[in-house]
Amino acid sequence: MLQKIRHTPVAPTRTQRLASGGEIDAHRHDDHQIAYASRGAIAVTTDAGSWVAPATRAIWIPAGTVHQHQAHGELVLHLVGLPVTENPLGLDKPAVLAVSPLLRELIVAYTRAPEDDSPPRLRLRAVMLDQLTVSPEQPLHLPVPTSPLLRELHDILRADPADNRSLDELGRQIGASARTLSRRLRADLGLTYPQWRTQIRLHHALILLADDTPVTTVAHRCGWSSASTFIDVFRRAFGHTPGSRPAA
Template structure:
């Protein structure tokens, strides 16, 4: 990410992003909540990638240089918050669980990103309360800085289904498994198996967004069987990949939020 836009104010709005669409590297002076009600959203910084399906949102702290990428058609909701308003006290990008109420609050708040009416202020206050109660999720693939570790990670990023051991990968890059194991803990704060599992889950979400069958996803991502993949997926996301929500339908009637045609506006590469 060499060319970086500076958009001081983080927008509050909705937009649609086509599958494969990207929003280039940029930063805001504000915090931002990025939520995709449909599809899978990936946010990338110099420190790694965070991925969120339709039941998760990504918190992007003020000043963080980041880029977005869509996997599957995205209904994207952006919420900007002043740098002084950090309800979770987070200074790194973080994936947050989005329950039904928080989802509806985000949809309603981003329907019209302008104005400061008392009603909108109350909506924002409830949204922040729900954010404070939102569980955090470790859906992060850290980017290494050590050259040898970068080489190992590049091999696995090119093929997440590569099942070679750390010792076998080490022979390819000229390092022992002990050395690489220490590097993983020191450089990315994870063990090698933890990092590889995160990478595989990231890739699995992308494949599921493209409606790839579960058995094919398990094979391509390196799990020994579909049942092993399903167990890891259920433990991480709380549901099976077979019930993966490629589209989340907001409960508009219960909260009086207009239909999709009223709140979605076309996206463009320079947005976000």
């Protein structure tokens, strides 16, 4: 559970920088908020799980959601606050959204401009909201299991994403059969074991890449057999190769 929760009624709109490993502690807003990293990667954690977004993704945080941020790599963070009446995608849970090159530039410009109600800023905001309306949700949520057995398995895989043991082998370590674990994974998270393990590995890969870890090293540390296999999985998940990133 997240502790020491701050209540900041108005979600800020601003650009800020955080060193790698820097955090914004647990808090909630009465507004919706979008968190976007034009450099580095931003991780948002709630009681329901964690979301990690590189520079081609943004994180939607609904009003009232208790959350905390963590920076991976030298982070340039853009925060957009929106009143509860403005919810372009109708989302009531945290989500990762695709960020097109145009939406990226709109978010960066909007969060760097002085806060006022001038006509140019209002036009910028209107176009940004239009682009958010057509931003597809991306499956980058790493849910926290509720089952104690799955939590134990989760901790093993998060501690060493390169652990390539089969579900049978891992099950023997925690005292459960592969069939039991598979059934609980589907019931609890709606995922197969390979799907869940890949999600864990991709989350870890984003964190390592944000700290400028070489692609080959990331592939090895996250359990892929080769850099080319990792690059292929990463491209299918994110739409670009792990070595490419937009400038901040």
